[in-house]
Amino acid sequence: MKNLLIYVNASKTFHEEAAISVKVQIDNSLDLGWKKEDLVLATNFDYEYNGVKSILVSDSNYCLHNPHSTKTNVILELFDRGLIGDDLYWVHDLDVYQLEVMDVDMGMADMALTDYGRMPRVNCGSIFFKKGARDIYGWMKEIMYRFKTDEENALMALMTNNIYWTNTPSRNIRGRMEPLNMLGTEHVGERVKKLNITYNLIAYNLTSCYAMADKPLKVAHFHILDRQDAQSKAKPSMVDFYIHGNNKLGIPLVPERLIKIFNNYGIK
Numbered sequence: 001m002k003n004l005l006i007y008v009n010a011s012k013t014f015h016e017e018a019a020i021s022v023k024v025q026i027d028n029s030l031d032l033g034w035k036k037e038d039l040v041l042a043t044n045f046d047y048e049y050n051g052v053k054s055i056l057v058s059d060s061n062y063c064l065h066n067p068h069s070t071k072t073n074v075i076l077e078l079f080d081r082g083l084i085g086d087d088l089y090w091v092h093d094l095d096v097y098q099l100e101v102m103d104v105d106m107g108m109a110d111m112a113l114t115d116y117g118r119m120p121r122v123n124c125g126s127i128f129f130k131k132g133a134r135d136i137y138g139w140m141k142e143i144m145y146r147f148k149t150d151e152e153n154a155l156m157a158l159m160t161n162n163i164y165w166t167n168t169p170s171r172n173i174r175g176r177m178e179p180l181n182m183l184g185t186e187h188v189g190e191r192v193k194k195l196n197i198t199y200n201l202i203a204y205n206l207t208s209c210y211a212m213a214d215k216p217l218k219v220a221h222f223h224i225l226d227r228q229d230a231q232s233k234a235k236p237s238m239v240d241f242y243i244h245g246n247n248k249l250g251i252p253l254v255p256e257r258l259i260k261i262f263n264n265y266g267i268k
Contacts, residue, residue, distance in 0.1 A: 001104075003029055004040045004091040006074045008062045012045035017225040020265045021094040024224075026050050027261050032101055040089075042074050055083065063144065068093075069151040071124070072140050079134050092126040096200065096221045099255055104128050109193035111136055114200040117209035122159070122192075124151045125221050126200035136192070139185055158182075159189040203241055207248050220253055224267050239267060 005025055007018060014022060022041070026049055029039055036051045043054040044061070061073035071091060078084050088106065106112050110132035114123050129137075136158065143154035147163055157163040157180045164177045198213040202221045222238040240246035242253045243262065252259075262268075 001088045001090060001102075002038050002040050003034055004042070004075075004089050005094060006042045006057075006071045006091065007094065008042075008044045008057065008059070008070050008074060010059070010062060012059075014047075017223060018094050020224065020267070022047075023049055024097070024261055024265060024267075025094060026052050027264070028098060028258055031257065031261065032098060038087075042078065065148045066144070066150040068124075069144055069154075072137055072144065072151045072154075075129075075137050076134075076141060079131075079137070084131055084134070086131060088128060088130055090126070090128050092200075092219070093221070095223050096126050096219060097254070097258060098219055099258060100216050100218050102199070102218050104195070104199070106130065107193060108191075110191045112193040112195050114195045114197045116202065116204060117197050117212065118205045122152055122155050123200050123202070123221075124155065125202075126219055128195070128199075132191075135184075136188060139182060139188070143180070143182075155192070158185050159192055161185070201253065203238065203247075210249060210253075216255075217253060224262065243267075 005022065007014060007022065009015065026039060030036070030050065039052045041047065041052055041054040042057045044057055044059050046056065047054040055078075057074050057077050061070055061077060063069045063073060075084070075091065088104070104112065106128060110130050112128045113126060115121060116123050136155075139158055140151055140154040143149065143157050143163065144151060147153070149163070153164060161180045162177055163180045196212070196214045197209050198215070198218045200219050200221050201209060201213055201217055220242055222242045224239055226237045243259055245252040247253070
């Protein structure tokens with residue numbers, strides 16, 4: 001399996017949290033037994049850390065209307081350059097941290113990912129995919145740009161044949177639903193496997209999501225630096241939530257092994 005990290009930014013550098021996260025990701029992966037040659041970092045600027053050197057990709061991959069969906073564009077470039085092979089690939093956000101060794105059963109699926117637990121919406125922060133998913137990513141990109149929506153809405157549209165969209169990237173503005181009816185996409189839902197939420201545990205609905213998650217937890221999805229707004233200040237930080245156990249369960253969700261790596265970068 002290949003561990004794929006993607007970061008494209010107009011400033012051609014990692015922002016404050018990402019500069020820490022990318023190092024934690026590499027250190028954590030090596031600590032879990034990944035080989036350096038199986039760590040694939042794609043950026044639009046030169047970067048190297050701990051023996052892992054980034055693959056340079058085009059600035060044009062940056063998705064202006066929804067930056068989080070830039071991953072889809074980069075993956076398609078990697079496909080077109082022949083850099084996606086016969087391996088299984090795990091592509092995930094920089095704030096998605098592996099907790100334990102993983103063995104993912106894809107079955108006959110070309111793509112596998114979790115939803116949000118109590119919400120049926122797919123969560124594209126952590127995706128496993130094979131070479132056969134090339135057309136799915138192509139359709140996702142087409143939908144993203146046609147409807148000015150994000151990759152999660154695009155994949156949901158392919159799986160349900162319905163597109164819920166607005167002319168703005170904000171999810172807080174009501175949009176409209178209409179049939180997708182895109183030729184050739186009729187069986188995408190059969191090619192995408194829903195995984196147990198242990199492969200992308202988020203902070204929402206923690207009590208119910210933790211109960212349904214296979215143990216030990218495999219992946220946790222959280223920011224390590226607080227966002228500076230009034231709403232975030234009223235809540236426990238994600239570090240407190242995941243690492244110190246300041247959550248409804250009253251338990252840390254990250255193993256001591258990974259906490260030590262965070263500590264090396266000042267995340268206490």
